Amino acid sequence: MGKIALAAKITHVPSLYLSEQDGPRKGTRQDAIDGLREIGRRCRDLGVDTIVVFDTHWLVNADYHINCAPHFKGLYTSNELPHFISNMDYEFPGNPQLGRLLAQAANQLGVTTQAHDATSLGPEYGTLVPMRYMNDDGHFKVISVSALCMAHYLNDSARLGWAIRRAIDDEYDGTVAILASGSLSHRFAQNGQAPDFAFKIWSPFLEQLDRQVIRMWQAAEWEAFCGMLPEYASKGHGEGFMHDTAMLLGALGWSAYDGQAEVLTPYFAASGTGQLNAVFPVTPQDGRAIPTAQASADHSGLALTSRL
Structure with missing residues (x-):
């Protein structure tokens, strides 16, 4: 039997990489880099x-996808922000065995998932930026899971997280960490205004919303948070519709989760978006509060049922 030893919600903002480079932004994201290194x-x-x-x-x-190639190596330039991340080198091992186990468990739970172990597909920067600081020597094997899900229910993302928990606990001989790589609010500054918002949240409403969510996480108010997640993802401009957060909480026990988040890198702004690094204690769970496979969802695909 394996175990999930660490769970976290982390930042991957490309200004971390820019913070390494000589120039006016050098050193400006050191606190976030230090948080990732601590994890x-x-x-x-x-x-x-x-x-x-x-x-x-x-x-x-369509479907959920798991990139579990045996090895990853290359140079990465962001097609979204090539002036922030250009020719960033990366190399680390993958874990095809675990990737296949995760996909099998998800499919058995009714969440259509494909594992890709014989692929030329490279990871995106939501994986590459954190690994640069957490895994620069290739000590850890890495698996990347698609979490910018364009036609998916948050229910299914939570159930995918629970399937991952079950596969690791019941079938994997090893120890795993799971990371939700994404921001809180994700309303980028309007074109032309990005420099003015490099260290500011786009609006006071979004900042207060984010800060209230962090307070709820630290106070273990998970039933309330899980109930508000669909609207938070929508009205709070959650990155990737917050499917990464649904996956993380699904693995931790959803609304029955009882851990209190530990903030390692305090809330900060990046190009209008809200960011942090926070660790979530992994506590025993039986899965009774994992969302059902058949969502009572509206046409947006965001609404969640709270219990089985």
């Missing part, structure tokens, strides 16, 4: 062998 250090101390990243920069239009 990597904790993973090493806990004996983690594989990191599973729910990547809100991997866009998919």
Whole structure:
């Protein structure tokens, strides 16, 4: 039997990479980099062998997808922000065995999922940026899970998270960390105004909404948060419609989860968006509060049922 030893919601803003470069932005994201490095250090101390990243920069239009190639290596330039991330090198091992187990468990739970172990598909920067600081020596194997889900129910993303928990606990001989790689509010500054919002949230409403959510996480108000997640994802401009967050909470027990979030990197702004690094204690769960496979959802696909 395996275990999930660490779970976290993390930032992947490309200004982290820019913060390494000489120039006016050098050092400006050091606190976020330090937070990611601390999560990597904790993973090493806990004996983690594989990191599973729910990547809100991997866009998919049908099914869920798991990139579990045996090895990843290359140079990455962001097609979204090539002036922030250009020719960033990466290399780390994958874990085809675990990736196939995760997909099998999800399919058995009724969540259509495909594992890709013989593929030329490279990871997106929601995986690559955090791994740069958590896994620069390739110590951990890495699996990337699609979390920019364009035609998917949040219910199914939560159930995918629970399937991942079950597969690791029941079938995997190893220790895993799971990371929801995405922001809180994700309303980018309007074109031409990005420099003015490099260190500001786009609106006071979004900042207050984000701060209230963080307070709820720290107070373990999970039933209330899970109930508001669909509207938060929509009205709060959640990155990737917050499917990464649904996956993370599904793995942790959904509204029955009882852990209190530990904020490592306090809330900060990046190009109008709200960011943080936070660790979620992994507590025993029996899955009774995982959302049902048949969603009582409106046409937006965002509404969630709260219990089985």
